[in-house]
Amino acid sequence: DIQMTQSPSxxxxxxxxxxxxxxxxxxxxxNYLNWYQQKPGKAPKLLIYGASNLETGVPxxxxxxxxxxxxxxxxxxxxxxxxxxxxxxxxxxxxYTFGQGSKLDxx
Amino acid sequence: xxxxxxxxxxxxxxxxTLSLTCTVSxxxxxxxxxxxxxxxxxxxxxxxxxxxxxxxxxxxxxPYLKSRVTxxxxxxxxxxxxxxxxxxxADTAVYYCARKSRRGDHDYWxxxxxxxVSS
Numbered sequence: 001d002i003q004m005t006q007s008p009s010x011x012x013x014x015x016x017x018x019x020x021x022x023x024x025x026x027x028x029x030x031n032y033l034n035w036y037q038q039k040p041g042k043a044p045k046l047l048i049y050g051a052s053n054l055e056t057g058v059p060x061x062x063x064x065x066x067x068x069x070x071x072x073x074x075x076x077x078x079x080x081x082x083x084x085x086x087x088x089x090x091x092x093x094x095x096y097t098f099g100q101g102s103k104l105d106x107x
Numbered sequence: 108x109x110x111x112x113x114x115x116x117x118x119x120x121x122x123x124t125l126s127l128t129c130t131v132s133x134x135x136x137x138x139x140x141x142x143x144x145x146x147x148x149x150x151x152x153x154x155x156x157x158x159x160x161x162x163x164x165x166x167x168x169x170p171y172l173k174s175r176v177t178x179x180x181x182x183x184x185x186x187x188x189x190x191x192x193x194x195x196x197a198d199t200a201v202y203y204c205a206r207k208s209r210r211g212d213h214d215y216w217x218x219x220x221x222x223x224v225s226s
Binding site (some may be wrong): 001031032034035042043044045046050053055087089091092093094095096097099100101 | 153154155156167168198203205206207211212214216218219
């Protein structure tokens with residue numbers, strides 16, 4: 001199985017800050033990497049697919065980059081509504097696996 | 108608009124079988140474009156992919172659960188289902204059904220349903 005390692009596991013930032021989360025795959029997954037946002041008590045929501053493609057309707061302050069084994073998720077200007085846990089997930093091969101999550105809150 | 112809704116018992120006894128159904132609206136699960144997945148999340152923990160099924164009924168499972176999992180599809184009802192046998196407390200989680208797009212991501216999710224394993 002491909003293991004996905006996210007960091008940091010938790011972070012705190014101020015409104016307007018640039019926030020970065022990384023995700024590392026245990027082997028090359030090309031660009032088969034997705035990012036989800038999960039707010040408390042809610043289902044995950046797809047933000048980024050194919051490592052860098054913004055899902056329809058998702059604000060442009062969210063972005064993703066990377067390929068191979070190393071990926072980055074960025075919020076360019078943190079907003080209060082971005083408080084959530086963020087997960088990466090690979091879809092290169094079965095079984096699909098998720099990172100352990102990065103919990104983001106506001107300072 | 109595509110919507111998914113999980114249904115089933117919220118409480119299952121240890122050693123019994125957990126059974127959930129996902130009803131899809133706004134899309135035909137027999138259209139051939141998508142796969143249909145089950146994903147779970149224990150309280151306070153991360154997400155675990157359980158398995159997926161194609162419109163033709165071909166299923167793939169997480170190897171760690173494969174011996175206990177069955178996913179089936181009923182295109183006439185636009186539903187797909189999950190059965191997990193011999194459950195223990197470790198299977199207590201929120202269970203989500205989701206649509207897997209051709210791109211590989213899960214673009215639509217149900218709201219999730221909490222299943223507790225307890226006597």
